[in-house]
Amino acid sequence: MHFSVIIPIYNRPDEIIELLESLTLQSAQSVFEVIIIEDGSNMSCKDVIEPYFNQIDLHYYTQDNTGPGPARNHGAKKAKGDYLIFFDSDCIIPSNYFNHVLEHLDIQPLDCFGGPDEAHPFFTPIQKAISYSMTSPITTGGIRGGGKKMDKFYPRSFNLGIKKGVFEALNGFSDMRFGEDLDLSMRTMKSNYSVGLIKEANVYHKRRTHFRAFFKQVFNSGIARIDLSMLHAGTLKPVHLLPSLFTIAYPILLILGLFFSKWFLALFMLFPLVIFLDALKRTKSFYVSLLSTWASLIQLIGYGTGFISAFWVRIIKRKGAFHSFAKSFYD
Numbered sequence: 001m002h003f004s005v006i007i008p009i010y011n012r013p014d015e016i017i018e019l020l021e022s023l024t025l026q027s028a029q030s031v032f033e034v035i036i037i038e039d040g041s042n043m044s045c046k047d048v049i050e051p052y053f054n055q056i057d058l059h060y061y062t063q064d065n066t067g068p069g070p071a072r073n074h075g076a077k078k079a080k081g082d083y084l085i086f087f088d089s090d091c092i093i094p095s096n097y098f099n100h101v102l103e104h105l106d107i108q109p110l111d112c113f114g115g116p117d118e119a120h121p122f123f124t125p126i127q128k129a130i131s132y133s134m135t136s137p138i139t140t141g142g143i144r145g146g147g148k149k150m151d152k153f154y155p156r157s158f159n160l161g162i163k164k165g166v167f168e169a170l171n172g173f174s175d176m177r178f179g180e181d182l183d184l185s186m187r188t189m190k191s192n193y194s195v196g197l198i199k200e201a202n203v204y205h206k207r208r209t210h211f212r213a214f215f216k217q218v219f220n221s222g223i224a225r226i227d228l229s230m231l232h233a234g235t236l237k238p239v240h241l242l243p244s245l246f247t248i249a250y251p252i253l254l255i256l257g258l259f260f261s262k263w264f265l266a267l268f269m270l271f272p273l274v275i276f277l278d279a280l281k282r283t284k285s286f287y288v289s290l291l292s293t294w295a296s297l298i299q300l301i302g303y304g305t306g307f308i309s310a311f312w313v314r315i316i317k318r319k320g321a322f323h324s325f326a327k328s329f330y331d
Contacts, residue, residue, distance in 0.1 A: 004081030040065025114155025115201035129291035179224025222306025247304030
């Protein structure tokens, strides 16, 4: 069994070094090739990846900027592996990743699989806080594969493997600007291919380095959820509505607390307190826990406002595709 690792990159030459370095440390070195697709970057990574051509089976291609979905499709056309594995350029791969994948597929073959993400001990406090908010069941992040089951598991493009033949049969990633990975996972399931979680095949995902970029990301995710519900009937679940309900109800609690009863103010403070205590238990860091309360608020409100905005434009006003941060493919 052979894998083709496909990585789209845009203006992140320093970031790709950490990813490639982690791939050189894989205990199963002979089972994969690495394909980098430079997606119209202004800052090319070609020079910084030069030393790695002698360390791993590395291939480098360029294209005009089209976004990560088409860049991944470009890489898939160049791939020679039985399986395609997609990583984001801001990931670090544990050294036993491919061993876990091989062991799982040997026991339980899958047409498409994914794994969870988590924070590396050396990540910055903000990166750890964002990782907490994106993986905690309290913020609905557990549905991504790392925690409490609240919805079906859909592999995401930061850590997604799929048989090359299945990928080609499904025509790869669509031209959706956001949510293209969930769209692929949903189409895979609808076509009755086997899809599953390999819980041991985790990656360390750096995600965003500041909260403004994180807000853009989750806002666009909220928009994508409406787009996906229109493409795939029945995939919108109650759990996906929770951030929108939180976005509406949380400010109301503050107003009621300030002008009517302090009991409402106590309820307003309950959420950050629960987040802080849970984050403190998980991260063992007072500072990261404080940042986690802010990251969690950004995640829920950002996703909720994106969801509400797209619902208003696409469902109520019946207009076409809606994008707020349309050029923020990677930011």
